[in-house]
Amino acid sequence: MRLNTIKPADGARxxxxxxxRGIGSGLGKTAGxxxxxxxxxxxxxxxxxxxxxxxxxxxxxxxxVGFRSKxxxxxxxxxxxxxxxxxxxNVDLAALIAANLIDxxxxxxxxxxKGEVKRAYTLKGLLATAGAKxxxxxxxxxxx
Numbered sequence: 001m002r003l004n005t006i007k008p009a010d011g012a013r014x015x016x017x018x019x020x021r022g023i024g025s026g027l028g029k030t031a032g033x034x035x036x037x038x039x040x041x042x043x044x045x046x047x048x049x050x051x052x053x054x055x056x057x058x059x060x061x062x063x064x065v066g067f068r069s070k071x072x073x074x075x076x077x078x079x080x081x082x083x084x085x086x087x088x089x090n091v092d093l094a095a096l097i098a099a100n101l102i103d104x105x106x107x108x109x110x111x112x113x114k115g116e117v118k119r120a121y122t123l124k125g126l127l128a129t130a131g132a133k134x135x136x137x138x139x140x141x142x143x144x
Contacts, residue, residue, distance in 0.1 A: 076102035080132055081115025089141075092124040117141070 020031035033040045038047060050057045078101055083091060086099055093109055096102045102109055111123065113131030120140035128136065133143060 073103075073105050074107040076106035076109045077112055078102060078109055079112050079114040080117050080135055083111070083117055083121055084115075084119070089119055090122050090124065091126065093126065111136070 017027065018025065019027040020029075022028045030040065039045055050059055052058070076096075078096060082101055085101070086095060088095060093102075093106065096109060097104050097106070108127060110127040110129065111132040113129050113135055117135055117139045120142075121136055122142055122144060123136065124144045126143075128143060136143065
């Protein structure tokens with residue numbers, strides 16, 4: 001075998017089909033596009049995804065599901081047992097952000113009754129559930 005004798009296998013390389021070149025070619029006149037319709041037009045071969053010929057598309061027929069609250073980024077939640085990791089007993093929003101317990105974007109925070117507290121904490125400007133408030137006051141702390 002020599003480099004100058006190498007050629008593709010028979011039928012591996014076919015000539016490009018030239019459409020619209022007369023009736024003798026078999027692809028004259030409409031050039032294989034059929035008669036009328038969007039696919040017969042120039043530049044109109046693509047239709048947008050989800051288009052169903054004017055029928056109401058599936059993604060618009062189905063009901064919208066769920067709800068995304070705009071307040072979610074503003075509010076944070078902390079559990080009672082997480083308060084134990086704080087060095088100071090005076091707890092406010094700035095102290096929780098500094099301790100990296102809540103997101104820095106939070107504008108308000110709520111203490112949830114999960115776990116228990118051993119020290120007397122003073123919560124300033126924070127919200128608390130009824131159970132969390134009772135647990136804090138039982139440990140000698142207070143809400144301000």
